[in-house]
Amino acid sequence: MGQPYSADLRERVLLAYERHEGGPELLARRFQISRACAYNWVRAARLEGRRVAKPHAGGVPAKLDAEGVSVLRALVREDNDATLAQYRDRLAARTDITLSPAVVCRTLKRLGLARKKDAEGQRARAHGYRCGTCGLPGRCGGPRTGAFGFPR
Template sequence: MKPYSCDLRQKVINAHNNTEGSQRQLAKRFSVSLSFVQSLLRRYRSSGTIEPKPHGGGQIPKLNNEQLALVGLLVESNNDATLVELCDRLEEQTQVKISRSSMGRITQKLKLTRKKKHYTQAKSIQNECKN
């Protein structure tokens, strides 16, 4: 969600300074949450700024670029491997343990498809039984 604009923040501060209502009334008037008004006023009193804080970022990925390339090689070398098998092989080579779902997201990110081999031997056995 994007932060509220500085213009709206300034309007809330000005309305509060002019005592145009309680915090709850200001929240209703500007269609924002009460907690937003409270945190905005607290921040304005303590630091004097109304600008939104920068986004905190996300979680740091477990695998670096070299390890991602290794995942690509693992998939190319054995297309039949399951995600769990790929996780185990990656852990053997890099000592980095990742979950099955993480491996699935990584293969999607790398646009790798794992195609299972179709076993034709079972079909020929079925055809022989019908004759």
């Protein structure tokens, strides 16, 4: 997603429109913005009197509140070699908050909580990762192959 247009550009488009230097379509070409953007700016200025962008609405509120974060911290303190799915299930059992493993992972990273690693430096897992090329635990860095054994 691109960056929003500057307030200065919006003001120049609106001033040009008010001076009858052209309609929204002509001004869109002149200022190299989309037609829809020019029409929307003119409409907002005419109907609402608004010449600046609306403030950001804030996004989706977090499911995990301060109490949930403290429960997650306690879970990591109790057992720091659990999988993300196990943390998710234990957190749901204690707080009735259901999260995806990805959200649990991002929360752990944001809090600076590291999960235990095994001797090879890999994250501890219930079922270890095995390399598809050589079959050894972990990633060996060998050539990866795609369909029919051709290199990717």
